[in-house]
Amino acid sequence: MNKIRTFATGLVFAMGSGVAMAAPMDYKIDPTHTATVFSWNHFGFSTPSANFSDIQGMIKVDEKNPAQSSVEVVIPVSSVNTNVKALDNEFQEEAWFNAAKFPNITFKSTKVETKDKKHFKITGDLTVKGVTKPVVLNAVLNKKSAHPMSKLETIGFNATTSFQRSAFGIGNYVPNVGDEITVNITTEASVQNKIK
Numbered sequence: 043m044n045k046i047r048t049f050a051t052g053l054v055f056a057m058g059s060g061v062a063m064a065a066p067m068d069y070k071i072d073p074t075h076t077a078t079v080f081s082w083n084h085f086g087f088s089t090p091s092a093n094f095s096d097i098q099g100m101i102k103v104d105e106k107n108p109a110q111s112s113v114e115v116v117i118p119v120s121s122v123n124t125n126v127k128a129l130d131n132e133f134q135e136e137a138w139f140n141a142a143k144f145p146n147i148t149f150k151s152t153k154v155e156t157k158d159k160k161h162f163k164i165t166g167d168l169t170v171k172g173v174t175k176p177v178v179l180n181a182v183l184n185k186k187s188a189h190p191m192s193k194l195e196t197i198g199f200n201a202t203t204s205f206q207r208s209a210f211g212i213g214n215y216v217p218n219v220g221d222e223i224t225v226n227i228t229t230e231a232s233v234q235n236k237i238k
Contacts, residue, residue: 066102066103066104066110066111067102067103067195067233068100068101068102068103068233068234069100069101069102069103069195069196069197069231069232069233070099070100070231070232070233070234071097071098071099071100071101071115071229071230071231072229072230072231072232073095073096073097073098075198075228075229075230076095076097076227076228076229076230077093077094077095077097077227077228077229078093078094078097078117078225078226078227079091079092079093079225079226079227080092080093080094080223080224080225080226081223081224081226082207082219082220082222082223082224083219083220083222084219084220085218085219090124092122092123092124092125093122093123094117094118094119094121094122094123094147095121095123096117096118096121097115097116097117097121097229098115098116099113099114099115099116099149099231100113100114100231101113101197101231111151111154112150112151113149113150113151113164113166114148114149114150114151115148115149115150116146116147116148117146117147117148117149118145118146118147119133119134119139119141119144119145119146119147120134120141120145122139137214138212138214139170139171139212140171143172144170144171144172147168147169147170148168148169149166149167149168149169149177150166150167151164151165151166152165152166152167152176153165153166159183160182160183161180161181161182161183162181162183163178163179163180163181164178164179164181164201165177165178165179166179168205168210170210170211170212171210171211171212172211173209173210173211175205175209175210177203177205178203179201179202179203179227180201180202180203181199181200181201182199182200182201183197183198183199184198184199184200185197185198186198189230189232192232194232194233194234194235195232195233196230196231196232196233197230197231197232198228198229198230198231199228199229200226200227200228201226201227201228201229202224202225202226202227203224203225203227204222204223204224204225205222205223205225206221206222206223207221207222207223208221
């Protein structure tokens, strides 16, 4: 749940690339190639997973001052897919995400730490159900290049994180249904001007 404001990957390629950039670059997240998959323990029997889609957001990459790079992501609660329609509907209710009052999950980065040219740590504020808590994303840069179809400068990465759902006011059935949520994120983001 991450959406994915886990998304400061561009910072890594900017630091590792031999191509100089004169100004900060804005990358728009592609919702058709971005997913946030979260999983939990179910009574010790299984580890179900669900997915959020239609994720929107921007990645700002500042090569000259990496600390000024930023990520902002918006995830609509209504997009959740557990493969169980009744559970999808239940998650919208007040006892769970309370989508009528809090329709979106958001992530906004606050700090980026690079480990090497491909691995880095993103700290940010995750807001779920009106509650904001810090989370840390461990991210891996997959690729940075011109996209072969769109011809747009594109970056892609995967990231993981975990947190206690009860910290966000969603503690239903804990401890029988696990409190710890594990999140796996994958995303692509592109500069909106084609490479000439």
